[in-house]
Structure formats: structure tokens, C-alpha cells
Amino acid sequence: MARPIHSDDRPFGGQDPPAAFFEYSRSRAREYPQKHLASFTGILQADAFSGYVALYDARRQPAPMIEAACWSHGRRNFFDLAKLNKAPIAIEAVRRIDELFEIERTINGKTPEQRVAVRQEKSKPLVLALEAWLRDQRAKLSSKSETAKAINYCLTRWTAFTRFLDDGRVCLSNNAAERAVRGVAVGRKNWTFAGSDAGGHRAAAILTLIETCKMNDVDPQAWLTDILARLPDHPAKRINELLPWNWKLQHQPQAKAA
Template sequence: MADLPEDIAALKTALAAAERRADLAERDRDEAVADAAHAKAKASGIEALVAHLTLQIEKLRRELYGTRSERTARLLDQLEMQLEDAEAALSEDELAAEEAAAKTTTVASFERRRRGGRKPFPEHLPRERVVVPGPVACKCCGSDRLRKLGEDVTETLEVIPRQWKVIQTVREKFTCRDCEQITQPPAPFHVTPRGFLGPNLLATILFDKFGQHQPLNRQSERYAREGIDLSLSTLADQVGACAHALRPLHDLIERHVLGAERLHGDDTTVPILAKGKTATGRIWTYVRDDRPFGGPAPPAALFFASRDRTAEHAERHLAGWTGILQADAYSGYGRLYAPDRSPGPLMQALCWSHARRKFFELADIAKSVRRKNAAPISPMALETVQRIDILFAIEREVNGLPAAERLAIRRERSLPLLSDLEVWMRTERARLSRHADVAKAMDYMLTKWESFARFTADGRICLSNNAAERALRGIALGRRSWTFAGSDRGADRCAFMLTMIATARLNDVDPQAWLADVLARIADMPQARLAELLPWNWSATAHHEQAVAA
């Protein structure tokens, strides 16, 4: 206090100088914060750009060279997640930089380079005009003589939460004045006995459970949050009733699948609850897909469930069927290929993707780099992978061609490569110990070479069993959500509904819209016309027109 001047004017001058210094310090601090925010936003922009370009490079590589490894699909998912996080971080840093720059006059606002312009919203979406009230007087002179010159429209995409409604079906009663007979229209059809849920809601429940892997207890909780009391037991009752109503259509799909000349077969694990513990059950699939060789028959998938993986299940599924079975080398299929099988042996066509995977695991350079004590890369495994990839490249060229053309190209281009691969593999195998990992991978192919080479004798055969693996992919992803099937009947019901949903997807049909329309019409559909409801005969356009007319 002793250093302060006693003169009031001097005090004012000192106070003003202190305020100027404080303002300068605050401005310097704001500029430093703005510079740091700008630099952080710029770094986030670079990170997002790198993530975007990395994803595009991987997609282009996959498009040019096909699936280069078993990890490609998973790698693309990871890159997309990285891009998602990077873009979200960039948006946060961009807004923070703008707020910091607004407090200064020297630091420019961060300008984000956006990749491509925003796509216009679809024309079929309804538009709701919200008109902002215009001025009633001129801001300059105050005159009220204003004339409209035009308007600027800013479009914002919005979503309306799910709306519930109760449909009241009124059946009027009439009495005859002559005979006093009472007349009334019949009661409307409900999919479920004493039903009170509409077909669209039933389709939503079915698709959420079996297509989106949302258990019924979670659906019940979600409905309760929306003010609708649908207990778990009620939902389960409706699911069982729907499965019963859809049984005739499922039987038509099963008959169509088992009418194929060639099937893809595979299975995956599914836990099944059994007396307080879970048993490792199986979900089996058989896929009919004639599109690779230009077949006219529509694709379809058939699923079964079992508590174990014994051979009896596959024999029961395919009892009475003969044709080409494309699958892995599962020993349970063995009796299906027996010459004395009735009505005849199946023709075995093994999957090259399974065989390639065994070699790729020994030649995965990227995986070996990540591991500290990884085994050295096997040159023979790498050579085998490269040779097999050439065969797959030829297959991508002939995909969709008629069987005869596919066979001609294979005999011209693939057969010589296949012969060279067999000679080279048998020569190298003779030099290896039977305990070598690459020798085991070679033995897997060489002991069944005829079945692996069968694609060069029949143009209908595919090089891989990917059609069946794709059908099972949803189960592999979804079982983490629903954990296990509650019983054998529950597993069977899951397989039943997967048949319906997977077949709809194979035919590029929205499963939920299709199920809703089928549930609404199946009771009134004559048995002779039931095939009109099959996914490949069902028209989404016609369904939409009927919904609009209603």
C-alpha cells in the first residue's frame, strides 16, 4: 500500500495501466487457447483424412483383387469404426476451435475440408413447411410497405418416434323386419387365437427377435418405456402362434430348397439351455443358390437345429435328396456319399476357402508381426495361397455365366493350374515330416483331391462354400446378444424363422415388410395360391400400393 500514489489522478492512471495489462494478458491467453484449439482441430482433421483414405484404399484393394484374406471383412469393419471415431472427434474439435477463435480478432476460425457435398434428401419423404414469421416493418426506415421477393428454404432431416394406435374393427348387427333374423359380418381374422396384435406389430416382434437378435425380454422393456404393457409371456405366445401360421409357407420353402441339384451345407454352434447349464447345439443350413451358374431358380435357405453334431442329423435333413453337396470335410457327411445309400449317393464338392484358410494361417505375415513368439512364415504355405488365389480370380470372371461356359473356361484355364498345383504339392509333401503344420494342411487336400478338383468336371459347382457361411454369419454375430436358446423347441423355432428371414434377404426382399404382408393375408389365401406369398413371388411395390389404398 505504501507504493501507491496518494494523488487521485495518479491512482486512476495506475489503475488504467493495470487494466490494460490485464486485458493484454487475457487477450494473449485467448489467442493461445484459440491457437491450441485450431491446432488440435487441424490434427483431428488430418487423422480423419488418414482414416478415410485408409478405408478407401482397403475397399479398392478388395474390389481389384478380391478378398485377400480371411481378415478382410473384419478389417473393413475396424477401419469404419476408426473413421467413425475420427470424424466424431473432428466435429468436437471443430466446434471448440470456432468458440475459441470467436474470442479473438487475430486467430482465424478453423475451416474444415468436407469430403463431398451433402446428398439431397430423397424425394419420396414428406415435407413439412415451417414458415418463420417475416418482418412487419423495414429495419432501415420503419416503413410497413414490404413486398416479398422470394424465400430461402433450409431442409433438416427429422424422425418421428414410433407411433402406436389401436384399430377398432366395428361389426354392425342387422335384424330382418320380416323374419327377425340377426345378420352380422364375420369376425376379422387374427393370426393368433384371441389375437389382439396387428400383423405389422407381429412382424416387428419376429424380425427384432430373429433378424436383429433382440430377445423378447428386451423388447418388452422397450415397449414398456413407450407406455405399452406387453409382457414376455404375451410376446412369446404371439411368436409361437405366428410360427404355426407360417408353417405352410415354410414347407414350400423347404420343398424348393430340397428340389435343387446342388446345395451348400454348413453348421455353427448355438448354446442350448439344459437343466441349469448349456449344451453346445448346432444350427445347420442348406442353401440353394443357382445364380453363380445362371440358374433360373430363386435362391433360398433352409435351417435346422439339433442338440449335438452327430451324423444322424445331416442324414435326416437330406433323406431322400440326391445331388451335389458343397460343404467342408465334416465326417458326419460320410454316409451320405456312400455308394449303397438310398436313393443314391451324394456327390461331394469340397470348399477351397476352407482349404486355403489352413495355409493362410501359416502364411499370415501381418499376424506374425503382431505376435512376439510367432512361428516363422511357411514359404510353402505362402506359395499355396498364391496359387489358390489365381484359381479364385478366374472364378470371379466366370461367376454368373451358364454352367457350360463356366466349365469350358475352367478346363482351359483352371485345369492346367490345378494339375500343376497337385504335382507341386505332392512333390513338396514327400519332403516334409508328417508332424509339420504345412504337411497337415496339404494332407487335408491331397487325401480328398478328387472332391476338391470336381469343379473342373461340373460347371454348376462353386469353388467355395461361402453361400452357406454367409447364411450363418448372422447367428455368429447375434448369439452374443441372445446368449443361448432356452430349449430344443426354442432352437427349432429359431431355425424355422431364420429360414423365412434368410430366404427373404437372399431375394432382396425386406423381411419385416414381407412378414407383415404374409401374416395379414395367409389365412385368406387359398392353398393353391399360397406360392404367391413366397419371397421371390412377392412384390414390395404391390404391397406398398395395397397399404396406401387401405
């Protein structure tokens, strides 16, 4: 399988170009993300995949990673119940979470400091009210209830869910990474196996190049065609010039003006 790592500073006004990286693994075993991220420290925004748990352990070296939960994943559990079962609690939960997403739309691209200021003023009261409401509703439900399970998913990770309130670099969701892997999910209807581990690693490398091009508004086919033609004679010390964002400046003059 291919698991994406997505880096995009644009939501908080960062200047670094966005990029995606796909890592191939033979299975969903937790050892793979732990090995791949062994030297990384910082914030990891992801779903609740059990393979990430050890990364947040206080005893982890060189340091524990900081977990930021994805509100889209939390919302999805309620949304499915609201859509299929018309569950009143789920419907209200979706409405409350959507209020947070509406606030986020107004601060997309702002600086981390500006984002935190708005979140403290507008989002934090909503989050505090949501937590109290969820705990109240949970007390009324059977532990076997699907709605209770959706609530538990959020409450057991509440610290991670509220991380965005104090750090303007954190997004409300990891939807960007989800979009990056969508092409893989759709493509698997046409191909099932990479053929070998080597094939899997090559597929991950190609996916990395294609998705990074797309994130930088570069035509992957045009970029790859040109790069393959130039690569044999291109100096290794100037390989940075061939990266999608730099290639874009060379081939799309309007990007320089922008």
C-alpha cells in the same frame, strides 16, 4: 445348433430363385445330417464335417451323394499359416489357389457349359500343377508339421476338390452357405440357448425366412409384417404368392422391369 442348406443357381445362370433352409439339431452328431438328407441325391458342397462321410458311401440308398469340396476351406488352412507364421509353402499355396478364384470371378453367372470350357482351358492346368507341387512339398515335410496337415486336408479330398472342373454347376467354394450362417454365429453372443427343442425348431424356421428374404433382396421385416397381416384370409392354394421372390414382384414394380 442350426445348420444351413443353401440353394443358389445364379452363379451358373440358373433362373430358380435362391433360398436358404436351416435345420435345428440338438448337437453336431452325424445322425442329424444323415437323417435330414436321407432322400436327397446329387451334389453336396460342404466342408469336411465327419457327419457327411456316410452320405458319400457307394452303398448309400437311394444313391450316394457326390462330394464337392470347398476351396475356401482348403485355402483357409494355408492362409492362417501364411499370416501367422509367414510359412513360405503356405504363402505359395495361397497364391496358387487365389489364381483359381480369379478365374472364377470372370465366369460368374455364365452357363454351366461356358464355365466348364473356361475351367478346362485355364483352371485345369493350374490345378494339375498345384497337385504336383503339393505332393512334392509334402514329401519334404514332417507328418507333424502344420503345413503338412494343411496339404493333407487337400490331397486326401483331391477328387472332391477337382469336381468343379467337370461340372459347371459346382462353385469353387460354399462361401454362400457360410455367409448364410454368419448371422447365427454373431447372434450367439447375445443368446446362448433356444430354451427347448421346440424353440430351436422355431428359431430355425425364422432363420430360414429371414435369410431367404435377404438372398432375394427383400426386407425381411417388411415382408413378414405384410405376410402376417394377409395370411389369415389368404387361400392356402395360393400360398406360393407369398414366397419372398413372388412378394417382391408384387411390391417392387422395378423388379418386374428388371
